[in-house]
Amino acid sequence: EAQVTQNPRYLITVTGKKLTVTCSQNMNHEYMSWYRQDPGLGLRQIYYSMNVEVTDKGDVPEGYKVSRKEKRNFPLILESPSPNQTSLYFCASSLIFGTDGYTFGSGTRLTVV
Amino acid sequence: AQSVSQHNHHVILSEAASLELGCNYSYGGTVNLFWYVQYPGQHLQLLLKYFSGDPLVKGIKGFEAEFIKSKFSFNLRKPSVQWSDTAEYFCAVNALGGGADGLTFGKGTHLIIQP
Numbered sequence: 001e002a003q004v005t006q007n008p009r010y011l012i013t014v015t016g017k018k019l020t021v022t023c024s025q026n027m028n029h030e031y032m033s034w035y036r037q038d039p040g041l042g043l044r045q046i047y048y049s050m051n052v053e054v055t056d057k058g059d060v061p062e063g064y065k066v067s068r069k070e071k072r073n074f075p076l077i078l079e080s081p082s083p084n085q086t087s088l089y090f091c092a093s094s095l096i097f098g099t100d101g102y103t104f105g106s107g108t109r110l111t112v113v
Numbered sequence: 114a115q116s117v118s119q120h121n122h123h124v125i126l127s128e129a130a131s132l133e134l135g136c137n138y139s140y141g142g143t144v145n146l147f148w149y150v151q152y153p154g155q156h157l158q159l160l161l162k163y164f165s166g167d168p169l170v171k172g173i174k175g176f177e178a179e180f181i182k183s184k185f186s187f188n189l190r191k192p193s194v195q196w197s198d199t200a201e202y203f204c205a206v207n208a209l210g211g212g213a214d215g216l217t218f219g220k221g222t223h224l225i226i227q228p
Contacts, residue, residue: 033215040122042203042220043157058215090156101147101205102216104156 002027006091006105013081013112021076021108023091031097032074033058034066036087037107043090049074050097081112115140115208119219126194127227134189134222136204145207146187147216148178152200160202163187174198199226 004025013019025032033048035058045058049068063085065077074093078085088109092102120135138144145164149157161172168180178189187204201223205216
């Protein structure tokens with residue numbers, strides 16, 4: 001089944017403890033992206049990747065890192081999480097940037113205390 | 114950079130009522146337009162999309178949307194809603210050559226259908 005898989009689904013952590021949210025797609029998509037969803041703000045793009053080893057900042061990149069060493073994986077790294085990063089995170093992918101809609105993962109609900 | 118505006122943050126309707134959710138975008142060039150739906154506790158799913166051609170596009174679950182270029186609008190419609198349509202709806206724009214690098218989403222419309 002074609003899908004985008006995120007892990008974990010839920011995570012509670014403490015301020016400053018590094019964490020990684022994984023994202024993997026099995027559709028050979030070139031383009032992958034991370035969004036955070038907050039009430040009243042909709043979805044805001046954190047980082048995106050056009051292809052392997054090509055990543056760039058979105059609208060709200062502060063406090064986040066990403067890497068794209070393989071086509072299928074696009075992990076989101078929070079080196080030192082803070083409470084304002086408490087949010088619902090979605091990974092998404094599309095075959096080629098700009099030509100199609102996204103396939104979204106199931107989301108990761110992160111709480112930083 | 115493009116922006117997307119959804120006019121209504123919350124909409125409450127009764128079953129069988131007609132639905133229209135407004136979406137306007139700001140970008141003068143070529144756009145790809147999308148509507149996504151997010152059911153409670155779930156991820157976003159594509160309802161419909163417009164790339165080119167017939168400005169009236171039909172999607173899943175009886176939804177349709179009309180692209181009106183002169184109004185920079187892409188409103189979502191459904192003639193008769195059901196209780197199961199309760200969800201959050203997001204309009205999104207991909208401005209081709211607009212300098213942004215991904216979909217720009219509106220802030221969403223929370224739709225509640227009362228039985």
